[in-house]
Amino acid sequence: MFPEYDLIVVGGGHAGCEAAVAAANLGSKVMLVTMNMQVIAQMSCNPAMGGVAKGQIVREIDALGGYTGIVSDYSMVQFRMLNLSKGPAMWSPRTQNDRMMFAAKWRQLAEEHPNVDFWQEMVKGIVVKDGRVKGVRTGMGLEIPAKSVVLTNGTFLNGIIHIGEKQFGGGRAGEKAATGITEQLHELGFRSGRMKTGTPPRIDGRTLDYSKMEAQFGDEGAGRFSFIKTDLPEQQLQCHITYTNPDVHEQLKTGFDRSPMFNGRIRGIGPRYCPSIEDKIDRFSQRDRHQIFVEPEGWNTCEIYVNGFSSSLPEDVQYKALRKITGFENAKMFRPGYAIEYDFFPPTQLKLTLETRLVENLYFAGQINGTTGYEEAACQGMMAGINAHLKINEQEPFILKRSEAYIGVLIDDLVNKGTDEPYRMFTSRAEYRILLRQDNADLRLSPLAAKLGMRGMEERMDRVELKKTEMEEIIRFFKKESISPEQVNIMLEEKNSSTLSQKVKLHSVITRPHISLKNLASCHQGLQDFIKKCDPESVQLAEIKMKYEGYIAREQDQVDKMERLEKVKLPQKFDYQSVKALSAEAREKLNSVQPMTIGQASRISGVTPADISVLLVHQGR
């Protein structure tokens, strides 16, 4: 009934969808198996994409030819560039999205792809022969043959949903849990653990009093995730901010004795940075209020997402507490928040390609690896899909370095350090933050994807070339053209910058702190005319390059130093126990991780600089 596929993707969430289209865009024949085609690419939690560090990841996915950026742009109801008051490394795009449009657009794009087939059923296990994956087995007992398999099971593996004292099997509200896969993987020698996450209640927006809340608007003139000029909405929806208060907290406390978090029924580890409301008032009891974001779920629905109020307290307690929030006095609830526990597989069992060490051609991506977040899941899916395709075609693996992409940081962290709590990306996890900016993701990554032969990269590469050329032209303009005291001194005085006494090159003024390119253009007609001809993205890139040149160069210098270590390859399947000069801990860790390079080895916890010296000598050169 089925041909042999190049790749089977199990699961149709953010990781699964990106895995499927990435392999398909490289030319693989892909089968996407999902329990329910109606809920492909669900935003299971908040109806938003991006944010600090995550927005950078979406830009990277887009630069590599993934679809998350395009889908997010298409379905946005609000756009904000966060952190604009900080340096360019911190600028982070974020959108509020129409949940239904988001899913529908993804499904449409996947369905349009000639290389992607679908099958709706629960996968019960994988087929493994001689340590290599051969396909999957479904609930009905069907076998679908394939050269490689990517598992993106999300929260579905033995998922248990908790609301107060009620608990039931499920992968998401109203959806069945997946059973069988964890047990089979255990038999194959995999280790698993339990994690926990939660989601807030959904509310009827018609019952809220917005006049009592602060409105939060999108940016004037929406930006976008995609480097392709996607269509943007002309209008944007508002979000609202309100706060909890002591009454809310007291009401919530009446349910603590029935809380699965506090009475020990939930054993999985939850993320510290995404605590439930009961966790917040318990751990930070000195605070008498917590912020609540009231987020619309879409253009054509009254459903509201109560961001900041994730809870697994009994539904009646949630309901009563909600109604004590300012503006929520008459709130009607569509459904309560809940906590969910699920199986994950410590990602130290993976290679940097996301292929498992134990079973060849089997890949894991998304929450199964202990991560959280749509963006984190999506980029892993894409990398797994790309590498699955490359492996079966006997091509070199595609691994992004920590200095090339947040995606590289994420996978490197997962594989080398593992994670104890759901892993979310933060900019502080990246050591080369100034290089990994959202504005240059295309310059960093699109050429790499084009080289892989990713479909649809031509337009992106044309844009990259144009951006580079324009940037260089702008910088040349700044180094060539001068500005006079008469033109610029009034502006400089306003900005508390020392005034000029003679004509200087534009370049020497733009490098001053607090003086923007826009400021200068307002005093220099020639500059204004010149940049009008350029793409705004090129102008921004040029400005960042000129203003932060010193910092960028310093970090690049660090990268170059580290690079030398990344170039020294280590043998695979090597027994480090035979190198007696290594510390005992290093021998053990190196044996289990089997790093590909000295650079990777140096990031494994427990491997000291002295061990690295020993490895260097041992490797000769």
Add this chain to the structure above:
Amino acid sequence: MSGLNDIIVARSTPPGKSALAVIRLSGPACIEKVSPFFPGLDLENKPARFAHFGKIFGKNGELIDEVVVLCFLGPRSFTGEDVVEISCHGSDFVVQRILEEFLSAGIRMAGPGEFTMRAFMNGKMDLARAEAVIDLIDSENRAQHLLAMDQMRGGFSKKIADLREQLIHFASLIELELDFGEEDVEFAERDDLKNTVSEINGFILRLMDSFRMGNALRKGVSTVIAGRPNAGKSTLLNALVEEDRALVSDIEGTTRDTIEEVITIEGVAFRLIDTAGIRDAGDVIEEMGIKKTMEKIASSAILLFIFDLSRTSPDQLKADLEKIELSEEMVRLVVGNKSDLVDQLEVKEYQKVAGGVNHFVSISAINNNGVEEVKKLLSRHFGISDKNKSDIILHNSRHFSALYNTSASLEKVLEGLSGNMPADLVAMDIRHAIHSLNEILGEGISSEDLLGSIFSRFCIGK
């Protein structure tokens, strides 16, 4: 982990007093890098493999030493890279000063076996010697680890741990602003941040000064000689100095009053400070003298307590010793003088009171009897054994260089905060500071530490 081919430096000859000491540097462009230290010599354009006389100057323009410099151009050198060898005068102080200058110019202290390793990596050694190199690195690391542990006693480890704590705290305040700018938490004021950095930096500067060996090499180990009147303080001082007259050295930068003498034992300088005799308080002037003596004791590293064996019972000694307050890091050595006047010496009893065999020695200062033992005792507590000499100095220089770099980065942080630089750029310098400190700690400060610090103190998460 440092890069594969940056410039490294180390002392190549064993420490201690000698006619000459050799400092070696290796790495790309290291001749150009070193050249400015010898103003007027134009080292870059001098022929390689010839000895050149030069004067090495510190960054404040002070002359450090007159030296002979030899350059080797890679690959025709020991390591296969460009190499500079500097023969300076064989004083630990001079060597330390020169190393400090190089370190503050961004040159890195060589790791254990690193010159040898580079030679191997550059094909200057055959593969058969690889095992030997590994063994070398291994053994040096072990020795260093022991030494590091040793050094970590006496409050140093706690200070470094505090520093780590403070740096994490500070870094997390900055990272909080960056990663969680959208959260409903209070962010630190710039002025508060500046104060915090200044405090941490002040702490580091004090720490740099507090290096026992660094101080010993620069200023000498301060050694107070105290005791009751006529116990033989001055006689002991003179005996120590007399014997050592040839080695008494003038060390610049140390304030010396008339009753200070400097002696060198096994390459380590000891600054001897005589005091007024401690007697039971009588009049006001007497009391002031005692107070002054006590202050001197409190600010020194070693108390050399001398007493008259013929007139002091172990119980009396005990009572006298108890009157003198000692800080935790101080070492007290007890010297029983005038052994020539005693027939039956109850050594064991005195030893017990003094704190063991390593803290007590009986002498006859007047006959120069046992003065050598006093020196050995001093050396045992503050000296460097032959076996580990180079390691200790290396170790100190490494710690010094790590702290130096940490401090330099923190000063940039301060600059950034004052100039209202965006926090992500300031954070870069904090990371450099942390990175430098890692070299002492061995264990790194990971983003997990920072995030852990943030999550434990701030309510994060929508």
